[in-house]
Amino acid sequence: MRRSLAIAAVASAVFGLAACSGGASGSPTSDDGSMTGTIKVWDLLVGGDKNWKAVMDQVDAQFEKDHPGAKVDRIAQPADPAAIHQLMQAAAQSKSGPDLIMIWAWGDVLTLKPSLVPIDKYISKEQRASLSGWEGVTFDDKTYGVPLGLQGLGLSYNTKLFEQAGLDPNNPPKSVDDLLKACTALNAAGITPIGGGNKEGYLSGWTTSTLYAGTATAAQAQKQATYTAPFNQAPFADASAGVMKLVDGKCFDKNMPATPWYPDGFQAFQDGKAAMQFTIYSQFAYMQDPKIGPDVKFIPSIANTRTPDFLPAGAMNVWAVTSFSQHKKLAAELALFQESAKYQQERLDKASYFPNNSGVTFDEFLKTHQGATPLVDMLKNGAKTFLPVHNMQDAKTNDIYQTQLELVMLGQTSLKDALQATEDSRKQQYPVLMGPQ
16 A cells, blocks of 8 residues: 555655656647657656667767757656656656656557557657567557667576586576476486576566467467467467476476565576576677686577467567657657667667667677677577567566466466466456457
């Protein structure tokens, strides 16, 4: 209750300012809105990352120079999903506040879609082709945002520990079966195969998404994005079964289900005591750790029931234009401008934000992150990406799945019942997100 009141207080303060700001100089002349005045941008990263801020300051200065009469007011907002979601919903209800908002792909876009504007007419063919991640912002053949960066999943591994267990560090596991064999060898050498903690259920999502990409076809993933594919049937059920194979195969420490996700769940890998760790692209900082960095490499995909068609990776965030903006075209142009190759290159080189713009080069990045070479090579060779499947669940269903799979790990329920509970939630939430089926 106290947290809800605090969020409400922040919302009141923010919208009080927003209502006074206006932003436009005069009424918009068309549905595109005014091309002069102040664009208010809600940015989840600018308040907590000086490197991000430095790049976005450059973005804003150049955009203002290129658009005489326009000004960018970039406002830091908390990168807390619960808090920002309520702030965004309050903004949508008040129909005042930001012109451009940073939110999360798929779920937030769907939830806020009634107060977002499609921006297809502002996106050129070249801009669309240069960026990946559109599946997280496109619904009913309409585009509700610009995908920002690339966040994906895979397995980091310690080559030194592989060698100690008699495994070839240059031929890492490529499938669940390979992982099970590696886990056996690592356990025999007294080494924890895979680090991690699942007390909050987060590891359930990361492991399932990684294996889903080695289970589903691209067409099946596309259907999953429409929220019409049942969670208690293949391919999702097979990905979940693959996770339980790893658990039953003693790939994790026996205390993994009760171990907190962070920092405890990552400690063994960081200390050089666990050989592998399910990680996201933004954790490539491991490769600069003086203790384990030189020994860390990355496995971009794992086959479960089939050879992967795509990498489990999608938009890190999304820039969306609000339907009540007085500067719709200008805001869309800013969104696309700041995701151009030039500024994504700056963010990669200065802060290791992984790009989703095909025009970015990885030369400087690989000098300090050599272990990411397999992923970079796959992307350079045209590997397709698709939003991780746990990011294509509404918040309630995601919580149910993660909690239920943790109970399966603890032996307190069956996988069949866990998946049925997840599917029941999907059916219940479908009309909330998508409208009547």
